Amino acid sequence: MTAQTxxxxxxxxxxxxxxxxxxxxxxxxxxxxxxxxxxxxxxxxMALFGxxxxxxxxxxxxxxxxxLFIPAVLSRPMxxxxxxxxxxxxxxxxxxxxxxxxxxxxxxxxxxxxVVAGAALVFGERxxxxxxxxxFIGLLGVVIILQPGTEGFSALSILALVGMLGFxxxxxxxxxxPAALGTARLGFYGFLPIILAGALVSLWHGxxxxxxxxxxxxxxxxxVLAGAAAYACLMKAMRTGEVSAVTPFRYSRLLFGIAFGxxxxxxxxxxxxxxxxxxxxxxxxxxxxxxxxxx
Numbered sequence: 595m596t597a598q599t600x601x602x603x604x605x606x607x608x609x610x611x612x613x614x615x616x617x618x619x620x621x622x623x624x625x626x627x628x629x630x631x632x633x634x635x636x637x638x639x640m641a642l643f644g645x646x647x648x649x650x651x652x653x654x655x656x657x658x659x660x661x662l663f664i665p666a667v668l669s670r671p672m673x674x675x676x677x678x679x680x681x682x683x684x685x686x687x688x689x690x691x692x693x694x695x696x697x698x699x700x701x702x703x704x705x706x707x708x709v710v711a712g713a714a715l716v717f718g719e720r721x722x723x724x725x726x727x728x729x730f731i732g733l734l735g736v737v738i739i740l741q742p743g744t745e746g747f748s749a750l751s752i753l754a755l756v757g758m759l760g761f762x763x764x765x766x767x768x769x770x771x772p773a774a775l776g777t778a779r780l781g782f783y784g785f786l787p788i789i790l791a792g793a794l795v796s797l798w799h800g801x802x803x804x805x806x807x808x809x810x811x812x813x814x815x816x817x818v819l820a821g822a823a824a825y826a827c828l829m830k831a832m833r834t835g836e837v838s839a840v841t842p843f844r845y846s847r848l849l850f851g852i853a854f855g856x857x858x859x860x861x862x863x864x865x866x867x868x869x870x871x872x873x874x875x876x877x878x879x880x881x882x883x884x885x886x887x888x889x
Contacts (some may be wrong), residue, residue: 605834612831613843619824621850624690624699625858626817630810631691637796638803639814640687645790646818651781662782666772672783675767680787682760684795687788689754694861699851700739700871701754704732706878707732716766725884728877735873738866741825777829781822842882845875 630639655662659687666672707729714721721729740751768780774784806814831840848871855861 596845609831609834611844613829613840614846616824617825619820623817623821625854626813630813633810633886635801637792639873641789645786646720651778651821660689666774671770678760680765683788684791685753686757693750696852696861698754698853703848703874704736709765725881728880732874732877735870739870749874778819785826
């Protein structure tokens with residue numbers, strides 16, 4: 595009889611570390627993109643970032659001898675996924691560039707709430723009244739952060755909200771994607787829409803190509819490497835421990851995003867953001883807890 599190489603508790607602990615590393619990587623990616631936007635057009639940043647990420651995952655597929663194109667790539671869920679990826683990446687990148695990084699990061703944390711609601715409405719998954727209540731409370735946290743109808747409201751904050759909805763749609767579509775599409779292929783086709791989004795933004799603004807100097811070029815390279823590493827850590831986390839044990843550590847991105855926004859970009863930490871973030875995180879953790887109890 596062979597013993598397990600890693601006990602369940604150890605696997606969950608290791609998976610949680612991978613998840614925290616992933617969220618830190620995504621937060622670092624946001625910092626680099628925001629820094630690059632200080633001297634480069636937004637559309638160009640997105641196009642170059644998408645191209646770099648696509649090349650990284652194309653190389654990963656090459657190393658694993660996995661062809662990038664298989665018939666499953668043209669499946670309906672993949673087409674829907676690409677559409678939502680385009681929306682999510684476009685609007686969230688605009689959000690972190692044009693609005694405070696801390697606020698955009700907090701709003702993004704509502705993604706799991708929308709995914710659970712979407713799973714109930716689209717896939718018919720059972721969601722009890724307690725989790726529906728938690729979803730509404732979490733979305734109330736988003737409203738508190740946005741502050742509609744007050745002097746603190748900014749129309750630009752809607753960018754993060756639309757980006758969050760795009761990512762939630764992408765995650766739902768990923769659940770229906772064919773199993774033959776592994777991490778490398780999903781990553782490659784996840785970054786391709788960013789190139790298209792960048793091209794559309796560039797055409798809309800009519801911005802000419804700007805040859806990046808050393809600092810923004812390094813920022814773009816850093817964003818690509820941090821994003822690819824974060825994506826790989828995320829896949830590792832979801833395959834190491836139990837999903838219910840590892841997923842709550844997604845909210846560590848909120849801490850990294852707020853810290854980077856305040857310390858690097860000098861952003862102000864408003865009471866409404868703290869309160870809204872608390873409602874979002876508590877609602878998300880409650881939904882995960884109820885999910886384990888099948889309630």
